[in-house]
Amino acid sequence: MTEQPIQALHHIGVAVRSLDEALPKWTEGFGLRLESVDEVPTEKVKVAVLKAGDTRVELLEPTSEDSPIAKFLDKRGPGIHATVMGFAMGLIIWAWLELSYLMGYITGPVKRPATASMTLPQ
Numbered sequence: 001m002t003e004q005p006i007q008a009l010h011h012i013g014v015a016v017r018s019l020d021e022a023l024p025k026w027t028e029g030f031g032l033r034l035e036s037v038d039e040v041p042t043e044k045v046k047v048a049v050l051k052a053g054d055t056r057v058e059l060l061e062p063t064s065e066d067s068p069i070a071k072f073l074d075k076r077g078p079g080i081h082a083t084v085m086g087f088a089m090g091l092i093i094w095a096w097l098e099l100s101y102l103m104g105y106i107t108g109p110v111k112r113p114a115t116a117s118m119t120l121p122q
Contacts, residue, residue: 011056013082015072019048019061022078026050032057045069 016022019037026032032050039046044067048059060081062070072081 011058011083012080013058013060014079015069015076015081016059016061016078017073019046019059022059022061023048026057026059039063043067043069 014022023034026048027034027050030052032052035049035051035056037046037048041063044062044064046061046063048061050057050059060069062073064070069081
């Protein structure tokens with residue numbers, strides 16, 4: 001039997017209008033543990049990282065009216081913005097893409113820094 005390609009649900013991104021209003025629902029109501037709150041200026045978003053077992057829940061609050069999260073909220077309202085799966089081959093694929101990018105074989109969008117709390121799944 002071969003290994004399952006999807007190993008886990010890495011994180012869920014949830015668009016919210018206000019972290020101050022949403023956090024109590026997720027921490028007190030659902031019992032999730034708050035890991036960190038970071039601002040990502042390049043994405044015009046503030047991110048609250050919560051833990052639900054091995055899965056992360058990222059609450060995303062826009063910091064600008066023209067941010068992708070603000071546009072999402074205007075169009076769809078608060079709710080799930082993204083789900084990210086952990087793949088068995090994910091690290092190998094990431095390394096191959098990084099090496100290809102560094103060697104000039106592929107080009108892509110501008111690289112942006114991630115928040116300090118963003119890590120690869122164990």
